[in-house]
Amino acid sequence: MLRQFRPQRSLAKQPISRLLAAWQEPSRSYSIHANAASTAKIQDIDPSKLTITKTKAPKELIPASELVFGRSFTDHMLSIEWTASEGWLAPRITPYQNLSLDPASCVFHYAFECFEGMKAYKDSNGKVRLFRPTKNMERMNKSSARIALPTFDQAAMIKLISQFSQMEERFIPSTKGYSLYLRPTMIGTQKTLGVGPPGSALLYVIASPVGPYYPTGFKAISLEATNYAVRAWPGGVGDKKLGANYAPCIVPQLEAAKRGFHQNLWLFGEEEFVTEVGTMNMFAAIKNKETGQKELITAPLDGTILEGVTRDCVLSLAREKLVPEGWKVLERKYTMKELSEAAQEGRLLEAFGAGTAAIVSPIRNICWKGDMVDCGLRPEEEAGELASKMKNWIEARQYGDEEHEWSYTVPE
Numbered sequence: 042m043l044r045q046f047r048p049q050r051s052l053a054k055q056p057i058s059r060l061l062a063a064w065q066e067p068s069r070s071y072s073i074h075a076n077a078a079s080t081a082k083i084q085d086i087d088p089s090k091l092t093i094t095k096t097k098a099p100k101e102l103i104p105a106s107e108l109v110f111g112r113s114f115t116d117h118m119l120s121i122e123w124t125a126s127e128g129w130l131a132p133r134i135t136p137y138q139n140l141s142l143d144p145a146s147c148v149f150h151y152a153f154e155c156f157e158g159m160k161a162y163k164d165s166n167g168k169v170r171l172f173r174p175t176k177n178m179e180r181m182n183k184s185s186a187r188i189a190l191p192t193f194d195q196a197a198m199i200k201l202i203s204q205f206s207q208m209e210e211r212f213i214p215s216t217k218g219y220s221l222y223l224r225p226t227m228i229g230t231q232k233t234l235g236v237g238p239p240g241s242a243l244l245y246v247i248a249s250p251v252g253p254y255y256p257t258g259f260k261a262i263s264l265e266a267t268n269y270a271v272r273a274w275p276g277g278v279g280d281k282k283l284g285a286n287y288a289p290c291i292v293p294q295l296e297a298a299k300r301g302f303h304q305n306l307w308l309f310g311e312e313e314f315v316t317e318v319g320t321m322n323m324f325a326a327i328k329n330k331e332t333g334q335k336e337l338i339t340a341p342l343d344g345t346i347l348e349g350v351t352r353d354c355v356l357s358l359a360r361e362k363l364v365p366e367g368w369k370v371l372e373r374k375y376t377m378k379e380l381s382e383a384a385q386e387g388r389l390l391e392a393f394g395a396g397t398a399a400i401v402s403p404i405r406n407i408c409w410k411g412d413m414v415d416c417g418l419r420p421e422e423e424a425g426e427l428a429s430k431m432k433n434w435i436e437a438r439q440y441g442d443e444e445h446e447w448s449y450t451v452p453e
């Protein structure tokens with residue numbers, strides 16, 4: 042009977058002489074390595090194998106008003122190791138702890154890293170809820186596959202994240218605007234400077250109790266339109282949640298900050314298409330020049346735009362609630378010139394960013410080529426009508442005030 046060749050160790054770890062021998066004498070490889078000869082399906086994530094080791098030193102809770110985004114973490118972490126030969130090993134919840142990695146681990150050299158940002162909420166009955174977790178797991182699999190990291194069973198991972206969130210329940214603030222930010226992360230752990238697909242990986246989830254993303258709270262931000270640096274490009278990986286997309290944006294952010302701006306508005310190409318704002322998707326509400334119809338516009342998912350979960354929420358809610366009021370919802374390319382003209386003609390009604398961390402972030406103005414493009418807020422206003430409505434509509438579903446399929450109640 043023909044048996045499938047399944048190397049016991051990753052190919053990259055095997056000496057060349059052994060690999061050559063395997064090619065020349067395949068029958069010998071099959072017969073002398075029992076595991077290698079196994080036809081067993083490579084193991085996917087199995088929540089029933091979860092082991093839990095509880096911390097002996099529970100942390101003190103930080104008062105909600107003192108929380109700083111992503112600075113403090115819960116008592117535990119969830120980790121699942123993967124090897125090319127065995128697949129996903131047994132999941133573990135352990136006390137939150139440092140990782141021990143070989144300095145040659147491929148994550149440190151070739152940026153084998155992707156992550157997700159999602160949140161757990163406490164509803165008015167004290168129940169823990171995840172918001173659209175399937176969207177995050179789908180996107181994480183797309184990100185990991187793009188950088189040759191392993192993919193996983195999404196339902197199994199949601200089950201584990203639910204158990205983990207329930208276990209960390211005491212860290213979830215009940216106050217509106219507060220939640221537990223979950224950070225699923227995958228890294229390539231194989232010890233090699235060779236450039237190739239990682240033969241081993243680690244998927245882990247840490248959790249941080251959070252309040253409003255910006256220390257200023259729900260306040261309008263000022264942007265610098267950035268055309269000298271590019272966040273993403275056609276055929277690149279700007280639509281994936283890779284750590285490697287974020288680090289190169291920090292220097293332009295610091296440059297913008299030096300000139301007094303909170304974030305960059307990322308433009309692309311000679312046409313200066315508007316793409317994203319900081320780490321968020323960008324939305325503009327404009328009155329159409331010809332028809333006078335109100336339009337909510339965002340850039341299309343052309344491979345340069347992150348498939349934001351909040352972006353999807355804003356679009357769905359706009360189609361559900363604004364279209365019946367006469368709005369048009371458009372996913373199309375638009376330029377900085379278009380925004381500037383609309384502002385000059387009093388047709389730029391509002392602009393805001395949308396992302397998991399901030400949910401909705403209203404924009405006051407955009408500095409473009411030395412001019413200030415006013416985004417329609419009155420001086421005393423911190424958010425436009427649309428941004429405020431969107432935030433409220435989304436939060437109602439996140440906290441379970443409005444029962445909706447986007448909210449997943451974690452079993453106790």
Ligand code: COI
Nearest residue numbers: 158320321396397398399
């Ligand atoms: C978001 O806005 O949701 C983000 O992705 C920000 C995160 C990188 C902190």
